[in-house]
Amino acid sequence: MHNLLVERIVYTVSQFTRAARELLEENFVDIWLEGEISNLATPASGHKYFSLKDENAQVRCALFRNRRIQPAGALANGNAVLVRGAVSLYEPRGDFQLIIDYLEPAGEGALRQRLEVLKQRLDKDGLFDPASKRPLPPMPRRIAVVTSATGAAIRDIMATLARRFPLVEVDLYAVTVQGPCAGPEIAAALTAVGHTRTAEVVILARGGGSLEDLWAFNEEIVVRAVRSCRLPVVSGVGHQTDFTLVDFAADLRAATPTAAAEATTPDREELTQELRLTTARLRQALQHRLRDKAQQLDVAVGQLHHPLERLQHQSQVTDNLERRLSAACKNALAGPHFKVTAYAHRLNACSPRRRLPYLQAVYGALHQRLADRAQVLLTSQRQRLVVAQAQLDALSPRGTLARGYAIVHNLTSGTLVRSADDAPVGARVQAELAAGWFKGQVEETGTTPVASPVARPGRFKSKR
CATH class of the missing domain: 2.40.50.140 (Nucleic acid-binding proteins)
Structure with a gap:
């Protein structure tokens, strides 16, 4: 216890x-x-x-x-x-x-779970990569607005643009921003905006609502359309606390449609103030420049002399130059005279007349050597021609024909007859002799040599 x-x-x-x-x-x-x-x-x-x-x-x-x-x-x-x-x-x-x-x-619990799964998948595909964000034009001339034509978003956007930058023009692409048809309509509108050549930036906007109301701006088809649009896209969907997947894919996320309009345009009051400051700086720079030039003008006026004084000075300079020119001309004329004389002596020493006898003797010797060489070559070539002619005669078929032989052609087959098999009985043949030729028809053949080269009568028909 x-x-x-x-x-x-x-x-x-x-x-x-x-x-x-x-x-x-x-x-x-x-x-x-x-x-x-x-x-x-x-x-x-x-x-x-x-x-x-x-x-x-x-x-x-x-x-x-x-x-x-x-x-x-x-x-x-x-x-x-x-x-x-x-x-x-x-x-x-x-x-x-x-x-x-x-x-x-x-x-909304199931929708939020679907949203989280889709967000992670699209993030892995690189659709939310911050490096792919594009800059907005600083002063657009035309803005494409994708939203409902009757909602509060378009009224807020138009009022903001008119207040901040009334020079900008607006192209409205009216779409449904809620319901099953909203996603395809928004994606089609963004594709159409990408094909235009007039707009410079896109505002995708709608008012606030529940997660289910804003679900069209979480659909994959819309997110991919935002990322593939040729123009930079500013999202202005819902209120400050509303986030959709379009906000992550857009080049800039604005909290509201009004904020989206403010983000895409410069403020008229800021531009006016900047213009005033620029004008003041320009005026100040111009006045400073004018003062500098006025001082330079005063200095130049003090350095300016009377024209008569300048003429007298120039006259003296001219006289001096005239004397120097006269002396230079005399020196220039004397110098070439001596040079011409020296060149004449050198030219006379190198005259062709002095070398002509020597060159004639050289020419005669070369001419004689050329003639002798040509005669030797001609004799050698003639001898080679005689030898070649003899070799040609020895190998020429004409020499064989002159000894009594003939060249026989089979006119039927167009071949040369070298054996009895090349001219069967009945074949038409042509025999070429040393002097002339004749045609005939084979009547008999054999494989053994004949006793005499003279043909037997009646065995060979000829035609001249």
Whole structure:
């Protein structure tokens, strides 16, 4: 019993509630709950207190004024909601409660999960790469606006453009911004904008709404159309707290349609002020330049002399130049005279008449050597011609024909007759002799040599 009293730890109520609160807050962070709202209370402080229940249990919830980011109409008794918050304990009463920092209708949970999956996939495809963002033109002359023709977004955009930069022209591409047809219409409009040659930047906008209302701006077809558009795209979808996948793919994300119009155009008042400053700087620079030129003019006037003084000085300079020119002419004439004389002596020493006898002797010797060489070559070539003629006669078929032989052609086959097989009986042949030729027809053939080269009568018909 004594040991139990020694080991006992006794808390005060405040210590216990504080320890319980710290334990809960450390271990239960970012808790998601889904349930039905009941016992909703809105005191004068502006905070919201309610119970979140299901069939078997309920938990107290607190949504403080500085964290009220829920969609309009979501907080009402009987509404099913999805909340995120941290578990805590209200020490004065020992109440267990959930401090809410996010709330949405319960039906949006599946959509948000789909959105997160699609976002990760498109991010892997590089559609959200910050390096691919394009700069906006500083002063566009024409802006293409893709939005609803009847919504508040187009009115806000037009009013902002008229206030900031009325010189800009607007091309409205009217589309449906909500519903199943909105995504394809928006993508088609962005494609059409990319084909135009007049607009310089695109504003894609609509007013705020729930996640389901803005879902068209999360569709993949729209995100890819934004990224593939030839012109830079500024997104102005929803309000400050609304984010869609188009915002990540666009070249610039604006919080609202009004902010998108402000981001794409310069401010008229700022331009006017800049123009005033530029005009003042230009006027100051011009005045400074005029003062410098006036000082230079004063200096030049002080350095200006009377024309008569300048003429007298120039006259003296002319006289001096005349004397120098006369002396130079005399020296120039004397110098060439001596040079001409020297050149004449050198020319006479190199005259061709002095070398003519020598050159005639050389020419005669060369002429004789050429004639002798030509005679030797002619004799050698004649001897080679005689030898070649003899060799040609020895190898020529004409020499063989002159000894009594003949060349026989088979006129039927067009071949040369070398054996009896080449001229069968009945074949027409032609025999070429040393002097003339004749044609005939083969009547008989054999493979053994004949006793005499003279043909037997009646065995060969000839025709001249």
